Amino acid sequence: MSTAKVRLYVEHDLAGGASFEATPDQMHYLAGVMRLAPGDGVMLFNGRDGEWRAEITEATRKSCRFAVRHRERGQTDEAGPWLLFAPVKRNGTDLIVEKATELGVGRLQPVTTEYTNTARIKPERLRAIAIEAAEQCGRLTLPEIGGLKPLAAAISELPAGRTLYHMDETGGGRAISEVMAPGAIGALLTGPEGGFSPSELDLLGNLPNSKSISLGSRILRAETAALAALACWQALAGDWR
């Protein structure tokens, strides 16, 4: 079995001796794009059982099977910060999902706000982007992806004790390096183009566990603010320390 260049997320349980069929998309990728053949190795993970080396035992245009061989990494806790974000035009939302997955986000929660322009998201599309990013970056889990919901509802569902850091474009917030520190796990919140409305800023200001952050004087696009905040979280409070 050769060195595995391909790493795939699967739904199946993973254990030595297990054998199962690839999905049609995986089949196309493995046989059509990567030209893998019986005997080639792949790495598999499912978010529960760690990372396993598997062998391709069949690879045709109609069928592709894995035989699970050996566990290479045990499952570890990958609890990352949550990101609550107002969806932006399609490319921006795609970018947030891909990069936030690489940056170790634990849960992606799209929220509608007063100034949100985008009324719909496609959960299956976001999930596919997150899966590809998780496969590429070596995560053992996928981020959870919530359905679109109003900001107030998303806030009310935050677990007790989780600090909500919201990016405030009006300049009222504190420097991120003063506010983020190791300790309780956080949730980050970024608004749409145009920021939060005055009543939303009031709501956020009155929450007991909320901290307002300023990301400097330049006006960042919504997706830039989300990714910058996540990177700073990992550097200051997360697993880059």
Add this chain to the structure above:
Amino acid sequence: MSTAKVRLYVEHDLAGGASFEATPDQMHYLAGVMRLAPGDGVMLFNGRDGEWRAEITEATRKSCRFAVRHRERGQTDEAGPWLLFAPVKRNGTDLIVEKATELGVGRLQPVTTEYTNTARIKPERLRAIAIEAAEQCGRLTLPEIGGLKPLAAAISELPAGRTLYHMDETGGGRAISEVMAPGAIGALLTGPEGGFSPSELDLLGNLPNSKSISLGSRILRAETAALAALACWQALAGDWR
């Protein structure tokens, strides 16, 4: 003169009473896309004279003129960190230029490394992306954009005293929060997909002013590493403090 929604970079000197023609691209944007008309206001900056309110005095498909009226902001020093980066496939390089401009980069220096796949960049395209990002985010300057050059040459041209922070995927670097601190201005270096070669890591390790940084155990795409490093720089050592 109505409130200005449009902000444009121009080459002309800006001073009260100045009057000049928009470029063909600006003409198309102002008259065709934004439907501005004589009497409408725009904001102009050129990287030297601060930000000025101007009035559109003519707006047809064939000619569009500005009359410069009033200075709204004086020119300020926007010296940001340099970013030396190995170009990645086209979308990745575009993303680096756009987001780095928003994140306050001072100079963008594309470099070729042993594992760089992309042998060409289009400087005019990168400049156009940087201009649009600078217009949008409120900067008073454009980042400088260097021509593609070998890594060793780019390093030899760093101003004396500028610390070079390189993102090391091999896990040998220190945590970014331990290394970046207010003080001398820095240069960040990110490699291509596949990272730096062993001989490049040797070269970097032997430089007197070089610090190796690890961005955690997930494998970040090249553009993600560049933007994460810049965001952390602004938070820890730059103008987000």
